[in-house]
Amino acid sequence: MLDSLVKSDQAEKKSVFEIFVREIPQGRPFGVLAGTERVLAGLADFTFNGTHLSFLRSQNIISAITRDWLADFRFTGNITGYREGEIYFPFSPVLTVEAQLGEALILETFILSILNSDSAIASAANRIVEAASGRFVMEAGSRRISPESAVNAARAAYIGGVDVTSNLEAGRRWGIPTAGTASHAFTLAFGSEEEAFENQAKYLGEDSIFLVDTYNIEQGIRNAVNATNANLGGIRIDSGNLGVEAQISRKLLDDLGARQAKIMVSGDLDEYRIKDLITEPIDAFESGHKLVTGSGSGSAGFVYKLVEIEDSDPLIGMRPVAKNTSGKKSKGGRKLAKRKLDLAGIAIEESLFLDACNERIRTTGNFRDLQYLFVDEGVISGRFNIEDARNQLAKVLSEIPKEIRLRSGSHPAVTAVLYDGVEAIG
Amino acid sequence: MLDSLVKSDQAEKKSVFEIFVREIPQGRPFGVLAGTERVLAGLADFTFNGTHLSFLRSQNIISAITRDWLADFRFTGNITGYREGEIYFPFSPVLTVEAQLGEALILETFILSILNSDSAIASAANRIVEAASGRFVMEAGSRRISPESAVNAARAAYIGGVDVTSNLEAGRRWGIPTAGTASHAFTLAFGSEEEAFENQAKYLGEDSIFLVDTYNIEQGIRNAVNATNANLGGIRIDSGNLGVEAQISRKLLDDLGARQAKIMVSGDLDEYRIKDLITEPIDAFESGHKLVTGSGSGSAGFVYKLVEIEDSDPLIGMRPVAKNTSGKKSKGGRKLAKRKLDLAGIAIEESLFLDACNERIRTTGNFRDLQYLFVDEGVISGRFNIEDARNQLAKVLSEIPKEIRLRSGSHPAVTAVLYDGVEAIG
Numbered sequence: 001m002l003d004s005l006v007k008s009d010q011a012e013k014k015s016v017f018e019i020f021v022r023e024i025p026q027g028r029p030f031g032v033l034a035g036t037e038r039v040l041a042g043l044a045d046f047t048f049n050g051t052h053l054s055f056l057r058s059q060n061i062i063s064a065i066t067r068d069w070l071a072d073f074r075f076t077g078n079i080t081g082y083r084e085g086e087i088y089f090p091f092s093p094v095l096t097v098e099a100q101l102g103e104a105l106i107l108e109t110f111i112l113s114i115l116n117s118d119s120a121i122a123s124a125a126n127r128i129v130e131a132a133s134g135r136f137v138m139e140a141g142s143r144r145i146s147p148e149s150a151v152n153a154a155r156a157a158y159i160g161g162v163d164v165t166s167n168l169e170a171g172r173r174w175g176i177p178t179a180g181t182a183s184h185a186f187t188l189a190f191g192s193e194e195e196a197f198e199n200q201a202k203y204l205g206e207d208s209i210f211l212v213d214t215y216n217i218e219q220g221i222r223n224a225v226n227a228t229n230a231n232l233g234g235i236r237i238d239s240g241n242l243g244v245e246a247q248i249s250r251k252l253l254d255d256l257g258a259r260q261a262k263i264m265v266s267g268d269l270d271e272y273r274i275k276d277l278i279t280e281p282i283d284a285f286e287s288g289h290k291l292v293t294g295s296g297s298g299s300a301g302f303v304y305k306l307v308e309i310e311d312s313d314p315l316i317g318m319r320p321v322a323k324n325t326s327g328k329k330s331k332g333g334r335k336l337a338k339r340k341l342d343l344a345g346i347a348i349e350e351s352l353f354l355d356a357c358n359e360r361i362r363t364t365g366n367f368r369d370l371q372y373l374f375v376d377e378g379v380i381s382g383r384f385n386i387e388d389a390r391n392q393l394a395k396v397l398s399e400i401p402k403e404i405r406l407r408s409g410s411h412p413a414v415t416a417v418l419y420d421g422v423e424a425i426g
Numbered sequence: 427m428l429d430s431l432v433k434s435d436q437a438e439k440k441s442v443f444e445i446f447v448r449e450i451p452q453g454r455p456f457g458v459l460a461g462t463e464r465v466l467a468g469l470a471d472f473t474f475n476g477t478h479l480s481f482l483r484s485q486n487i488i489s490a491i492t493r494d495w496l497a498d499f500r501f502t503g504n505i506t507g508y509r510e511g512e513i514y515f516p517f518s519p520v521l522t523v524e525a526q527l528g529e530a531l532i533l534e535t536f537i538l539s540i541l542n543s544d545s546a547i548a549s550a551a552n553r554i555v556e557a558a559s560g561r562f563v564m565e566a567g568s569r570r571i572s573p574e575s576a577v578n579a580a581r582a583a584y585i586g587g588v589d590v591t592s593n594l595e596a597g598r599r600w601g602i603p604t605a606g607t608a609s610h611a612f613t614l615a616f617g618s619e620e621e622a623f624e625n626q627a628k629y630l631g632e633d634s635i636f637l638v639d640t641y642n643i644e645q646g647i648r649n650a651v652n653a654t655n656a657n658l659g660g661i662r663i664d665s666g667n668l669g670v671e672a673q674i675s676r677k678l679l680d681d682l683g684a685r686q687a688k689i690m691v692s693g694d695l696d697e698y699r700i701k702d703l704i705t706e707p708i709d710a711f712e713s714g715h716k717l718v719t720g721s722g723s724g725s726a727g728f729v730y731k732l733v734e735i736e737d738s739d740p741l742i743g744m745r746p747v748a749k750n751t752s753g754k755k756s757k758g759g760r761k762l763a764k765r766k767l768d769l770a771g772i773a774i775e776e777s778l779f780l781d782a783c784n785e786r787i788r789t790t791g792n793f794r795d796l797q798y799l800f801v802d803e804g805v806i807s808g809r810f811n812i813e814d815a816r817n818q819l820a821k822v823l824s825e826i827p828k829e830i831r832l833r834s835g836s837h838p839a840v841t842a843v844l845y846d847g848v849e850a851i852g
Contacts, residue, residue, distance in 0.1 A: 203430030
């Protein structure tokens with residue numbers, strides 16, 4: 001496709017693409033954006049080397065002119081968008097790419113793949129953290145998705161609000177706090193649980209977390225208390241009826257003089273199971289599989305759509321365009337996005353203004369600006385770190401009433417409204 | 427955890443770990459194994475460099491002795507397992523790692539993460555291909571999952587049976603056949619659909635696939651036929667009621683003299699939607715989102731469990747071990763796996779023999795060997811390429827009756843039975 005655009009002299013036309021979802025997966029009230037910073041970091045390395053070009057030549061996939069075009073590729077356009085940690089709704093233009101048509105098209109898969117995976121996980125993480133209502137949440141899903149994805153999933157989960165990850169490489173790369181617990185294999189490796197826990201107390205510390213369900217939970221707790229003189233940091237329970245086991249364990253720990261010991265539970269926990277467990281004496285939740293696979297929705301559903309193209313008639317200039325087929329309609333024209341808030345600061349509308357009316361909009365109403373210029377003529381002009389993203393989410397969540405944040409199977413919390421210049425005022 | 431094993435002199439004990447699932451996601455009859463070859467390829471690069479070690483030191487995560495242990499890490503054990511493209515059931519030991527405890531433990535996340543992601547996608551691909559009943563299937567989900575995952579997903583999907591991928595990097599890396607179609611942006615980039623299709627015919631070829639649903643499908647087909655003198659390769663429909671549109675389109679193409687033109691459909695297709703469409707005049711299905719996110723199950727659910735450990739008493743030698751808690755029981759001891767077939771070659775049992783009885787088993791019954799020695803004392807001793815894996819699946823699928831292959835919400839096609847030496851005979 002790129003090849004025919006280059007050959008038909010279309011690749012250098014000015015174009016504008018917007019990235020948005022048509023719906024939020026599973027009827028959740030909103031999504032949490034993550035991945036933008038990874039897009040920006042990857043943009044500098046987005047080039048085609050000799051190996052790539054040789055393959056394309058050997059397979060006759062592109063012509064010589066397009067090969068030269070790819071060899072010289074460097075992004076020269078603008079990228080504007082929502083910040084990581086911002087929440088979004090159907091049709092929120094979370095990223096806008098303004099560039100030559102060829103440049104913009106070639107970035108489509110790269111940008112979508114990052115935003116779709118990272119936002120799916122940040123959105124799931126946020127629901128799990130919301131369900132945990134302030135209890136500690138550890139992400140420990142690395143073994144469930146591919147190695148590189150696991151590192152990136154840890155990042156997205158941290159943006160979504162988890163306290164800590166078990167992925168050390170994510171800790172190394174982005175400074176995310178890391179933690180771990182022992183495994184069943186650790187306990188099984190020793191001649192007995194007593195021996196295993198004595199070694200854990202000696203080498204990992206009395207205040208570490210003891211996995212007590214390898215053989216028998218009650219005896220496991222007694223062994224952990226004995227091995228630590230009741231100074232254990234906590235226990236982890238990974239099987240059985242977690243709520244019942246937590247109650248029994250709490251009583252036993254207290255009776256044995258280990259009131260300080262925390263109770264952590266794990267085992268395919270998602271927001272629904274955590275919500276069911278929230279009245280139990282549980283201090284920390286470990287979430288793996290469900291979190292890193294998006295809790296039932298492994299991809300956020302972002303699409304990348306051309307909304308404006310340079311007309312061949314210079315008098316027309318940029319021309320709004322949109323696909324016009326059933327079920328997948330969208331509106332042409334570049335949009336300026338603001339969130340309309342009521343007097344209490346609750347979001348009541350995602351307001352999308354056609355670009356032309358920028359100036360008048362800036363002067364009116366209780367709107368919060370949503371878009372930020374990340375790349376200015378090919379140069380990265382603004383970046384936020386992972387703590388910024390996490391803080392952004394904490395801040396903007398206040399725009400969504402607490403009682404609907406965990407809702408699913410219903411409508412988005414707010415809907416997008418497209419304004420032209422006149423309607424927008426007042 | 428590794429640190430305390432090294433410090434307590436446990437890391438060099440001989441150990442055996444088995445990788446298996448406790449259940450097949452969504453009650454499907456079987457899973458399709460993929461990822462083993464990626465594990466083998468990655469094993470050689472599985473080392474810890476100065477950057478990794480500095481991070482671990484700076485964070486006080488491990489002691490100096492364990493840092494030295496990591497710096498010298500090289501896998502010296504054996505890996506045995508099912509071939510890629512083999513099908514598996516609950517408790518099938520798809521990979522067995524026999525190594526020093528520290529070596530085996532440190533590979534856990536690496537191995538599980540690859541097998542869990544690749545097998546989830548190969549399993550979904552196989553269901554989609556099964557539903558397509560011989561029609562052409564194209565994988566085009568790269569934009570839905572993270573960039574590196576997309577390349578690996580294309581590989582797993584090809585093992586699962588898809589005909590072609592849209593991911594060019596997967597084509598470059600593994601020789602998988604690639605293909606692509608034009609996008610809505612391509613059509614929108616031109617002044618009119620007529621102009622777009624004329625350029626597509628000129629530069630991509632008259633025999634390419636025309637995306638006809640940007641504005642109006644009927645007019646789109648007429649424009650594609652006009653632009654190609656009725657020689658178009660085919661059309662793609664991405665929206666609307668795909669079955670109805672395919673019927674109308676087939677009649678129109680035939681009426682316009684384009685009987686050779688194929689009809690491809692796309693748009694969040696999974697095995698269920700494809701099954702519903704199979705009586706329609708559709709020649710090819712494109713599957714993206716649902717395929718690369720595992721069609722509802724993004725991770726296969728493999729666990730990595732210690733089954734034997736060297737006892738500190740040399741007279742005991744290797745000692746079988748197993749976790750013994752509710753809901754997550756498993757059986758200790760290394761297993762030899764064979765598939766028991768009836769006289770028609772249909773699988774009737776996954777037969778797991780405790781290692782000790784190898785010799786007697788080899789002489790009896792209609793059992794097919796399932797395990798292959800991939801790594802022998804740290805040296806890769808056997809590898810299969812992606813076509814081998816694909817052929818393996820095609821072959822072993824014949825062991826599962828066609829009418830239950832697409833089943834879900836039920837039991838596995840066969841169950842695993844653990845035999846001791848005496849029971850195995852006869």
